[in-house]
Amino acid sequence: MTGRSIAETARVTLAWTASYTPALRVVRGERLSAGGTDPDNPGWRWCVNAEGLGGWLPEGLVVEGRARMAFDSVELTVRCGDLVTLLETHAGWWLCRHADGRVGWVPDANLARTG
CATH class of the missing domain: 2.40.50 (OB fold (Dihydrolipoamide Acetyltransferase, E2P))
Structure with missing residues (x-):
């Protein structure tokens, strides 16, 4: 179902606002x-x-x-420059943990790995 798990850091290169509230x-x-x-x-x-x-x-x-x-299915609202930890990937999206502890999905195209 979901893709591989990982624990790398990424920087948000393009802000993302959660599309659906409440999430399923x-x-x-x-x-x-x-x-x-x-x-x-x-x-x-x-x-x-x-x-x-x-x-x-x-x-x-x-x-x-x-x-x-x-x-x-919760999406993570993030700002450009935010750092997130990549937890899991599926079909062009990453499940991320923000530095403030929030967790949610962000499109891969909005992220750049930092290392």
């Missing part, structure tokens, strides 16, 4: 309706939970209407 957080086994894929970000599928909250989840996470694993 799912638990393993949760019932979800899977919709279409994201034409701008291949590898992600729009899914909706029983309460009607939707969000982008990795393709393959929903099988037979249920989440195969827990996943949090």
Whole structure:
């Protein structure tokens, strides 16, 4: 489902503002309706939970209407120049931890590895 794990540092080269609030957080086994894929970000599928909250989840996470694993789709709002720790990657996005402790997804195109 999600890509490889890593623990490198990156600098934000282009600010990013979270697109969806609240974010979709799912638990393993949760019932979800899977919709279409994201034409701008291949590898992600729009899914909706029983309460009607939707969000982008990795393709393959929903099988037979249920989440195969827990996943949090929260995006991380960052400013140009911020430093983040890269935790995990999937389909052109990085799960990042900001220096202030916040965690969320940021597009790869907005980041430059520092070492």
